[in-house]
Amino acid sequence: MHNCAIPGHPTAPQQRSSCTTCSLRELCLPVGLTDEEIEYVGNLTNHKLRVRRGEYLLHAGADFRSLYAVKNGSFKTYTLRVDGRQQVTGFYMTGELLGLDAISPEKHTCDTVALVDSEVCEVPFIKLEEIGRSIPSLMSQFHKIMSREIVQDRGVMMLLGSMRAEERLAAFLLNLSTRLARRGYSSTDFILRATREDIGSYLGLKLETVSRSFSKLQEEGLITVNNKHVTLHDLGKLNRMIGNSMD
Amino acid sequence: MHNCAIPGHPTAPQQRSSCTTCSLRELCLPVGLTDEEIEYVGNLTNHKLRVRRGEYLLHAGADFRSLYAVKNGSFKTYTLRVDGRQQVTGFYMTGELLGLDAISPEKHTCDTVALVDSEVCEVPFIKLEEIGRSIPSLMSQFHKIMSREIVQDRGVMMLLGSMRAEERLAAFLLNLSTRLARRGYSSTDFILRATREDIGSYLGLKLETVSRSFSKLQEEGLITVNNKHVTLHDLGKLNRMIGNSMD
DNA sequence: CGGTCGCTTGAGAGCAGTCAATAGAAGTGG
DNA sequence: CCACTTCTATTGACTGCTCTCAAGCGACCG
Numbered sequence: 211m212h213n214c215a216i217p218g219h220p221t222a223p224q225q226r227s228s229c230t231t232c233s234l235r236e237l238c239l240p241v242g243l244t245d246e247e248i249e250y251v252g253n254l255t256n257h258k259l260r261v262r263r264g265e266y267l268l269h270a271g272a273d274f275r276s277l278y279a280v281k282n283g284s285f286k287t288y289t290l291r292v293d294g295r296q297q298v299t300g301f302y303m304t305g306e307l308l309g310l311d312a313i314s315p316e317k318h319t320c321d322t323v324a325l326v327d328s329e330v331c332e333v334p335f336i337k338l339e340e341i342g343r344s345i346p347s348l349m350s351q352f353h354k355i356m357s358r359e360i361v362q363d364r365g366v367m368m369l370l371g372s373m374r375a376e377e378r379l380a381a382f383l384l385n386l387s388t389r390l391a392r393r394g395y396s397s398t399d400f401i402l403r404a405t406r407e408d409i410g411s412y413l414g415l416k417l418e419t420v421s422r423s424f425s426k427l428q429e430e431g432l433i434t435v436n437n438k439h440v441t442l443h444d445l446g447k448l449n450r451m452i453g454n455s456m457d
Numbered sequence: 458m459h460n461c462a463i464p465g466h467p468t469a470p471q472q473r474s475s476c477t478t479c480s481l482r483e484l485c486l487p488v489g490l491t492d493e494e495i496e497y498v499g500n501l502t503n504h505k506l507r508v509r510r511g512e513y514l515l516h517a518g519a520d521f522r523s524l525y526a527v528k529n530g531s532f533k534t535y536t537l538r539v540d541g542r543q544q545v546t547g548f549y550m551t552g553e554l555l556g557l558d559a560i561s562p563e564k565h566t567c568d569t570v571a572l573v574d575s576e577v578c579e580v581p582f583i584k585l586e587e588i589g590r591s592i593p594s595l596m597s598q599f600h601k602i603m604s605r606e607i608v609q610d611r612g613v614m615m616l617l618g619s620m621r622a623e624e625r626l627a628a629f630l631l632n633l634s635t636r637l638a639r640r641g642y643s644s645t646d647f648i649l650r651a652t653r654e655d656i657g658s659y660l661g662l663k664l665e666t667v668s669r670s671f672s673k674l675q676e677e678g679l680i681t682v683n684n685k686h687v688t689l690h691d692l693g694k695l696n697r698m699i700g701n702s703m704d
Numbered sequence: 705c706g707g708t709c710g711c712t713t714g715a716g717a718g719c720a721g722t723c724a725a726t727a728g729a730a731g732t733g734g
Numbered sequence: 735c736c737a738c739t740t741c742t743a744t745t746g747a748c749t750g751c752t753c754t755c756a757a758g759c760g761a762c763c764g
């Protein structure tokens with residue numbers, strides 16, 4: 211049964227969906243395919259799941275069967291540390307693919323919880339591999355997505371290994387900024403879905419340090435913060451701060 | 458031409474090689490294949506490259522065409538930071554696959570240098586995708602390897618985000634220990650190929666801190682260090698130190 | 705055998721963590 | 735709709751870990 215008893219698990223009825231009509235054609239797997247191919251790929255994502263804010267899409271340890279493409283909304287993934295506290299491993303927004311870490315162990319390694327009401331497409335992995343065999347460009351696109359995940363994680367490792375608190379926060383905000391811009395939202399004005407604690411966990415900082423860093427960036431005139439509402443005033447300076455030339 | 462002019466680039470003549478006779482059948486891509494399939498896969502890794510200690514296998518920015526399986530030896534990968542210093546992103550030993558980060562940008566993102574005299578199998582990526590289409594289990598194995606890379610990076614993020622110097626070093630040593638054991642080497646007695654500075658860069662620490670942490674672990678009786686020669690005395694305590702239950 | 709490179713150790717500075725108090729936002733139930 | 739509780743965020747004071755700067759030692763290589 212899919213409607214399991216775990217509290218917070220999504221219980222909304224599954225809906226049929228189609229890649230042909232999906233608004234994420236550019237962001238999800240089917241990129242550079244003919245309409246005919248996309249039609250065929252439609253078999254891939256047969257289920258759309260609704261996950262309400264605070265509900266879990268996945269629990270660590272669950273058997274791996276599917277990847278999940280975020281159709282809209284926002285998720286965080288985390289693992290539990292020995293002391294029982296959460297270590298946030300990633301944030302996922304519209305058009306991004308969840309569950310890549312589960313392919314090798316064949317178990318999900320992260321708890322995955324919705325930060326706002328969200329929808330995801332379930333992509334059975336066996337089907338993906340099957341269909342990928344007949345549509346090489348689909349397979350290639352999938353490989354690029356996995357590779358991109360590796361590159362992204364490397365970026366975070368870099369950040370954790372060599373940046374100070376303020377720089378980490380700046381890098382985080384700029385990362386959000388580009389990802390939002392790619393989706394047509396403002397790159398300079400947005401609402402944070404994560405708490406200071408989640409951000410801190412992701413950036414290897416305590417929540418107090420995150421808060422102080424927000425204040426510091428604000429004092430320096432680089433941003434304005436009002437709780438979850440953030441405005442970036444100078445993308446150039448922020449980029450230079452973390453060692454990106456601005457172009 | 459493959460023998461390019463970059464100083465330190467491998468210049469050894471390329472040799473034909475075969476997966477059928479390769480000693481790494483368990484570790485490399487061809488896992489769980491029939492001998493017939495492996496024979497076929499032989500077309501995959503048509504070149505064996507020798508890279509001497511200190512020579513570069515790859516330079517950041519180079520066009521992506523192939524992955525490289527380490528046949529024997531040891532490599533480090535790093536990117537250059539703004540200040541010109543190296544940030545080490547990974548260590549690779551026998552049986553591990555180099556270059557996965559390059560698939561998406563279609564450029565290599567890391568400089569890759571041999572820490573000891575080494576040999577690698579060049580695996581043209583186009584061929585891998587091609588052959589993978591006819592041999593599903595090869596493709597699946599490749600996906601697992603990519604996924605494992607993601608899981609491994611997550612582990613490092615965890616480490617960088619939440620552990621103190623001594624714990625990071627313990628985790629690093631234990632990681633080496635398991636990887637060496639899997640290859641039939643001693644899990645408690647080995648030679649470090651990397652310098653204190655490289656280890657520090659990878660772990661987000663300064664070389665002095667790495668050195669101090671080595672000394673501290675030795676004082677506590679957990680290890681013996683003599684320059685590059687390390688002996689682990691108590692895997693159990695080391696594991697518990699980083700929050701692994703010992704089983 | 706001298707030089708270079710890598711490693712160790714010490715002393716002091718600085719940044720982030722810890723503990724604590726307060727304020728504000730959001731969600732709940734009467 | 736308001737009162738109440740809980741969750742989240744901000745700020746301060748102090749501690750402590752890691753970095754920085756510096757000196758000295760030892761290994762390896764030419």
